Amino acid sequence: MGRITLEGVKKSFGAHDIIKGADLEIADGSFVVFVGPSGCGKTTLLRLIAGLEDVTGGRILIDGADVTAVPPAKRGLSMVFQSYALYPHMSVRGNIAFGLKMAGRPREEIARKVEGAAAILNLTPYLDRKPRELSGGQRQRVAIGRAIVREPKAFLFDEPLSNLDAALRVQMRLEVTRLQRQLDTTAIYVTHDQVEAMTMADRIVVLNAGRIEQYGTPLELYEHPANLFVAGFIGSPKMNFVGGRTAAALDATTIGVRPEHVAVNPGGADGATGLDWVGTVSVAEHLGSDTFLYVEVPEIGTITARGAGELGIKAGDSVRLRPDAARIHRFDANGNTISA
DSSP: OOOEEEEEEEEEETTTTEEEEEEEETTOOOOOEEOTTTTTSSHHHHHHHHHOOOOOOOEEEEEEOOOOOSSSTTTTTEEOOSOOOOOSSHHHHHHHHHHHHHOOOOOOOOHHHHHHOOOOOOOGGGSSGGGGOOOOHHHHHHHHHHHTTTTOOOOEESTTTTTOOOHHHHHHHHHHHHHHHTTHHHHHHHSSSSSHHHHSSSEEEEETTEEEEEEEEEHHHHHSBBBHHHHHSSSSSEEEOHHHHHHTTTOOSEEEEEEGGGEEEEETTTTTOTTEEEEEEEEEEEEEEEEEEEETTTEEEEEEEESSSSSOOTTOOOEEEOOOOOOOOOOOOBBBBBOO
């Protein structure tokens, strides 16, 4: 079991409030991602759950038991850090087995668990190698293996892929997701990368300045953001925001529309009506599968549009943009979403 509950959890360092009252229910077997900009408190919240930081206020429960004052080693959790933290003089086998040896587990049990974890992580051929003989991805798998053999109630991942190159990050992202599904163990994963969050999570916690802005499935956050912050953070490229008379016409202080919900037509003002915006392309990014256009619209600013495939539009071209009226998000003066 690995149900984790936070009740009004707070963390302060002196006069600085880092976590400002977090309430959260993480279901057993779920994959939950904490995401947000640098300094938002996501790693601090993870460390509070792990017991590596003391809670200033509130309670942390694991399977209904209050563990707020329980030391890390007795919470039944395993943490995978950003740095691999492997012992360079030990083999892969020794690194994976280290925690079990320190716990005084029987030799036969250690061997069985190490072999099992190595098989799951495709590390069997490397068990007798030293960390220096491994790639970055293999080292990260060793660190994950060390966590697996403890058979924890939950895995805690603190930006485990940030030291890897882009291609390897994608590969490891898939491997970590498959592993969590295979083990059916609760996982909490911290990242600043919203693409990782969207592709890996069952549910996402969006944090901002120590507060939980929204907690929901990736599609809930994408389609129904609670406020301007979530709307701007989730999605790549980020949502376009427009204020002034355009927003006022829709009874809002600000409206938002995602780049993929903006249709692009060449030809400038010809046929422009209603919410159409006419502008000049300042930058065109042609990626083959997609084209990203950055369009300067008078009195509005830069609007980003995303089109499938090759649009055949270049910098300097005049274009007409038409946002999908059904996909426009409206926000009030406080930045909160206005319900339809």
